Every structure is written in C-alpha cells, then in structure tokens.
Amino acid sequence: MKRTFVFTFITALALCAAQLSEAQATKDAKEANKLARDGAEASKNQDFDKAVELLQKATALDHKYADELAAVYQQRGYAAATNQQFQEALNDFSEAIKLKSDDARIYEQRAAVEMKMNDNDKALADYTEAIKLKPNDVRYYAYRSYIYEVKADIKNSMADTDKVLKLDPKNQEAISRKKRLETLQSMRATPPPPPPAASTKTSPAGAHTPHKP
Numbered sequence: 001m002k003r004t005f006v007f008t009f010i011t012a013l014a015l016c017a018a019q020l021s022e023a024q025a026t027k028d029a030k031e032a033n034k035l036a037r038d039g040a041e042a043s044k045n046q047d048f049d050k051a052v053e054l055l056q057k058a059t060a061l062d063h064k065y066a067d068e069l070a071a072v073y074q075q076r077g078y079a080a081a082t083n084q085q086f087q088e089a090l091n092d093f094s095e096a097i098k099l100k101s102d103d104a105r106i107y108e109q110r111a112a113v114e115m116k117m118n119d120n121d122k123a124l125a126d127y128t129e130a131i132k133l134k135p136n137d138v139r140y141y142a143y144r145s146y147i148y149e150v151k152a153d154i155k156n157s158m159a160d161t162d163k164v165l166k167l168d169p170k171n172q173e174a175i176s177r178k179k180r181l182e183t184l185q186s187m188r189a190t191p192p193p194p195p196p197a198a199s200t201k202t203s204p205a206g207a208h209t210p211h212k213p
Contacts, residue, residue: 032061036068048076059099070099074106081113089113104133108140120147138167145177154184 039054055069077092093110100106111126127144134140145160158181164174 028061032058032065035061036065039065039072040068043072043075046075046079048072048079052076066099070096070103070106073099074109077109077113081109081116086113086117090117102133104130104137104140107133108143111143115147120151123147136167138164138171141167142171142173145174149177149181154181154188157181158185 035054035058039051039058042048042054043051051072052069055065055072058065059069073092073096077089077096080086080092081089090110090113093106093113096103096106097110107126107130111123111130114120114123114126124144124147127140127147130137130140131144141160141163145157145164148154148157148160158178161174161177161181164171165178168174
C-alpha cells in the first residue's frame with residue numbers, strides 16, 4: 001500500500017512539473033512574440049539599436065526569431081557601412097553570420113566592408129564561403145577574381161574569370177580582365193634581358209662604392 005502511494009505521489013509530481021514547464025514555455029513564447037513584434041516595429045522605424053536589443057531578448061526566449069535578429073544586424077551593418085563606420089559594420093555582419101551562416105548575401109556584405117578596409121585576405125575567404133553556398137552566382141566569382149588580380153595572383157584570377165565567362169559569356173568586365181591577365185602572363189613568360197657587362201673601372205668585384213653619408 002505504501003509503495004503504491006509513493007509511486008502515485010511521484011507520478012503526480014512529474015505531471016505537475018510537466019504542466020508547469022509547459023505553462024512557462026507558453027509564457028515565454030508569448031513574451032518572445034511581443035518582443036519580436038516591437039523589434040520589427042523599431043526596425044521599420046530604423047531604430048536599429050532598439051530593434052537589436054528587443055530581438056536579442058526574443059531570440060533568447062525562442063530561437064525561431066534568430067533570422068529576424070540576423071536581418072536587423074544586416075540592416076544596421078549596411079547603415080554603418082554607408083556612413084563609413086566600417087568596424088561597426090563588420091561587427092554587425094559577423095553577428096548576423098553567427099545566426100544565419102547559410103546566407104551567402106551576408107558573407108558578400110562583410111567581404112565588401114573588408115575590401116573597404118583593405119583586408120583582401122579576409123574578403124577572399126568570405127567570397128569563397130559565398131561561392132560554396134551559391135556556386136553559380138557570377139558576382140562572387142567576379143569580385144574574387146578582382147581581388148586576386150589586385151594581389152597579382154594571375155593564376156587564380158584567371159580561373160575565376162574563366163568561371164565568370166562560362167556562366168556569362170558576354171560579361172564585358174570579365175572579357176576585359178581576361179585580356180589584361182593574358183598580357184601579364186605573356187610579360188611574365190618573356191625572359192628578362194641579360195645584365196650589362198661589368199665595367200673594368202668599377203671597384204673590386206664590380207661593387208658600387210656607396211656615397212659618404
């Protein structure tokens with residue numbers, strides 16, 4: 001009899017705990033929904049700081065609002081980049097990527113800021129991630145080929161340029177880049193002229209005597 005009572009009591013406690021947990025979950029969901037609505041309204045009014053704060057709280061209660069928070073980070077990052085606040089923009093795009101790492105557009109936005117900051121290696125990495133997510137998007141290959149050209153990496157720039165032309169044979173920018181790259185390849189392939197013959201009037205071993213400071 002005592003064992004039956006104990007079992008019944010434990011079962012009742014477990015059921016009560018489950019009901020309390022469900023009630024808390026419902027309360028959290030309602031609160032998250034309200035915060036998300038208010039955050040969306042703040043974003044609509046371009047009050048991005050308030051929108052981020054509200055959506056952070058909503059996401060903490062219900063992760064389904066993570067995409068909305070990522071979108072606001074993107075909006076705030078874009079506004080910061082437009083105002084030449086590149087580090088702030090970079091921070092926001094990085095936060096957006098943490099929440100939505102499968103969005104090629106965010107990588108593209110961050111890469112654009114990194115190019116403004118002359119951090120071409122990081123921009124290359126971000127365009128590479130964007131290409132993995134959208135392997136047939138001409139823009140990503142075009143920008144990456146441009147960065148490779150700036151870095152004087154003719155081989156990789158040519159490979160991306162060829163990919164652009166495969167996807168878009170009439171792409172004028174890629175056609176022009178290919179001509180430039182071919183010219184550079186030709187120049188590199190031409191052996192340099194031989195050095196001038198050593199003069200007998202120079203100092204020993206042909207060394208040039210430095211001027212006195």
